[in-house]
Amino acid sequence: MTIGKLIKPTLVLATSSLISGAAIASGITPQKMADAIFSVIESDRTVYTRNVVDRLQNKEEVLDASEHWKEESALPLPAQMLRMGSERVNEKDSGFTYSLLSLWAINKQNKPKTPLEEKALKIIGKDPSKNFYGEETLAGKKYFTAVYPDVAVSEACVKCHNKHIDSPRTDFKLNDVMGGIAIRIPLED
Numbered sequence: 001m002t003i004g005k006l007i008k009p010t011l012v013l014a015t016s017s018l019i020s021g022a023a024i025a026s027g028i029t030p031q032k033m034a035d036a037i038f039s040v041i042e043s044d045r046t047v048y049t050r051n052v053v054d055r056l057q058n059k060e061e062v063l064d065a066s067e068h069w070k071e072e073s074a075l076p077l078p079a080q081m082l083r084m085g086s087e088r089v090n091e092k093d094s095g096f097t098y099s100l101l102s103l104w105a106i107n108k109q110n111k112p113k114t115p116l117e118e119k120a121l122k123i124i125g126k127d128p129s130k131n132f133y134g135e136e137t138l139a140g141k142k143y144f145t146a147v148y149p150d151v152a153v154s155e156a157c158v159k160c161h162n163k164h165i166d167s168p169r170t171d172f173k174l175n176d177v178m179g180g181i182a183i184r185i186p187l188e189d
Contacts, residue, residue, distance in 0.1 A: 030144035031133055033096075033182045038131075038148045041098060041181060046153045049078045054154040065156065075081070077160065078178065079107070082181070093188065100150065102179025104169035106161065114138070119145035121180050128177045135187065142187040147180040 053075055056063040065075040076084070082100050090097060101123050105111045112118040120132035128149040136145055144162055152158050163180060164168045172178060 030185045031146065033187060034133075034144065034146035035131075037096060037098065037183050038146065040183060041085070041183075042148070044085070045078055045082055048081055049154050049156060053078060054156040058154075058156055058159075064158070069141055078157065079110070081113065083109075094184060098181060098183045100179060101147070101182050102150070103168065104161075105160055105179070106164050106166050106168075117147065117180075117182060120145075120182070124149045125177050125182055132180075143184045145182060145184050147182045149177045150179045150181050152176050152178050 003089070022034050027155075053065045058074065063075055065077050067077055067080065068074070069080065069131055079100055080091050086098050086100075101112050101117055101121055102110050103112070103118075103125070114136060116134050116136045119121050120134070123132050124130065124147060126149065132147040132150075134145050136143055152172055157173060157178065158164045158172045158174055158176075161172050
């Protein structure tokens with residue numbers, strides 16, 4: 001059975017319409033779309049962190065993860081994998097963007113850049129059971145912005161952040177909120 005037979009053409013059309021910024025009658029709202037995108041990002045990130053980085057670096061001790069992974073023949077850090085995926089999505093002009101954010105960013109590029117991002121990080125940091133949703137206008141264009149908790153899913157996350165020389169916070173524990181993943185969907189063309 002081909003993918004085309006598994007997915008109804010109306011769903012494909014609905015998704016295309018949503019990504020271009022239009023809310024549609026089928027019930028796929030920007031929030032539902034952002035939640036679905038986050039589900040994929042969070043799943044991939046967790047699988048990579050637990051099954052690749054944690055296993056190869058911490059359990060089997062055969063390969064390290066490093067921010068200088070190219071020069072050191074090491075694994076990219078989970079944050080770097082997320083950034084590379086985000087950059088690839090941006091290259092494709094997919095109709096949405098995503099990024100990693102933190103109030104305690106090691107990489108300064110991951111600090112909040114808008115008041116909404118900062119507010120969202122504070123809220124999800126206090127209550128990681130709830131996602132943050134809002135709208136903001138950037139460069140004259142209106143966006144739906146969702147921010148989801150980015151949680152330390154393995155000891156690899158905790159050890160890396162707590163030991164890093166540039167880390168502004170060194171007391172993370174497993175399952176702590178370390179930051180957030182922001183997804184933006186344009187609400188207008």
